[in-house]
Amino acid sequence: MRRRLISSTLAVVLVVIAVFGLSLVFVETRTIESSARDGVESEAVRLVGIVENRILAGESIDAKGLDRQIAANRYAVVSVPGHPQVTLGDRPKGKVITSTQRGDHGESVTVEQPRSTVSEEIGRNLLVILAVALLAVLAAVGLAVRQAKRLASPLSDLAATAERLGSGDPRPRHRRYGVPELDRIADVLDASAERIGRMLTAERRLASDASHQLRTPLTALSMRLEEIVATDDQETVKEEATIALGQVERLTDVVQRLLTNARDPRTGSAVYFDLDEVIKQQVEEWRPAYQNKKRAIVRSGTPALRAVGTPGAVAQVLATLIENSLMHGSGTVGLRTRVTGNQAVVEVTDEGRGVPPDLGARVFERTVSGRNSTGLGLALARDLAEADGGRLELLQQQPPVFALFLAREMQQPPPREDIVS
Incomplete structure (x- = not known):
């Protein structure tokens, strides 16, 4: 009983975690990737604006000052017609997320971010989700064990009560468990115990009463039969037999009365x-x-x-x-x-x-x-x-x-x- 309750509860929790956990992982992955692309694109747009302002102000386009405008984990390439190409940050290796934006004066800015940073963030979120899922499983197991104990112990107790009734012990226990369905069963068992107790008492009383009440008529009948055996007089035998028959009728009446x-x-x-x-x-x-x-x-x-x-x-x-x-x-x-x-x-x-x-x-x-x-x-x-x-x-x-x-x-x-x- 307990194992089944624990297994069923754990199965339900695992199904819920599988359904909602996978959905959450998918949504979080898409969100992190989308946020990374938006961040790269936003940074490219911002650098294009800065470069355009410098062009309009007649300032030089070089790495000085621009290197502070880019995040540490990103790489940018600034191209302005008539100016040397400017690179900002370290060029990433492997797969990247990139965005290229162009200005009104022919300038272009390309911003790249290594995909590994996105994967790391996704991994951290996955670890959080797994930790939460593990806590949920542990909580579910603890709750299932407690609920199984709460349900299995009363059922075992009720089974013991029913077995005790079957063995001839009709004493009601008047024990309740705080669970309406189980308390209803306990009420029925207690009521049955009281009825069985009354029936057993009535049977014992009937047996006791019968043994006592039948003793006197049987004794009297025995005396009449002894008189019949001891005599050879037909009239006496007939008289005693008639009396004995009357006593048998009264004996029948006693039994019926009992x-x-x-x-x-x-x-x-x-x-x-x-x-x-x-x-x-x-x-x-x-x-x-x-x-x-x-x-x-x-x-x-x-x-x-x-x-x-x-x-x-x-x-x-x-x-x-x-x-x-x-x-x-x-x-x-x-x-x-x-x-x-x-x-x-x-x-x-x-x-x-x-x-x-x-x-x-x-x-x-x-x-x-x-x-x-x-x-x-x-x-x-x-x-x-x-x-x-x-x-x-x-x-x-x-x-x-x-x-x-x-x-x-x-x-x-x-x-x-x-x-x-």
Whole structure:
């Protein structure tokens, strides 16, 4: 890149020097030659005038006084009828530039100048032109090197940035170079880096969320399959298989919800649903796990509540809270429903130590956990609740009380106002 820039710039400069330099040499040569001829002719005319004045004054025509009227590098011959021929200066050798002028009284003056003086002057001018051309070439090379560095270094840097993006490092560099075109490329690369970073973050988050959110349904499904394997009672097998199929449907719903949230976390599919039915299903699913731990799970509160939300998402939020109580809590776990304003509330509580005081509301932040867990469960549960317009809150730290708030009425879009023109 640099070599090409330098070569192209130098080629352009050389072409310009060749075109204008040769023209300048030709013009200067012609000018110097023309000036020399004009000088010889002018001097001949001047000597003729001097000689004529002497003739009119009756003075003698000789070299005395006339030798001071001619330039040192010229030679003159003065011829006057009836007078001896007068020579001034040294006769030049080789080629000469000559001019002969005649007066009104028959006198003539011939002035000669050696052509070598003209050639020397032309040579001096050529040296000046060559020196200027050499300086121009050196300046062009210096400018080309500087410009090549200014352009090649940013291009190398941009290539390194693109290579870094390709290798999986999406950090934008926010580096600019003072060249609009290169800065535009840098803007595009930085924007691409930010988009790639967001995509990678979303993919990692989806993988992390999927591994966490699918663990609970898969565990429950595994328990049902173990029940089927362990029994020979056809009725029990049929009942457990039916429950397992329901769990598979909920597992499919969880996957769909994860994919939907990965594309747009605000996308929800809220509908009216029977809240008691979802709570009953969760209690039945988790009762065997609690029985294995010699613990109980119960439900209470206001019956026959209907709420607005996505049943699968609400079931997943409750499953997260129930699982947290199973893993980190103790004693009986209670699910209590109540109504506050236009919202239905499901509270999940246990008899354990609760949330550490130093965590508080931070318990819903990702990677925040006080019990050596992943810290994703409650964050995902809050995201699922908010996707359908609900919210998940920690009402009490000790003993822990988590509350899921769901709307009881579908929100109507604002009425459209017709514009009357």
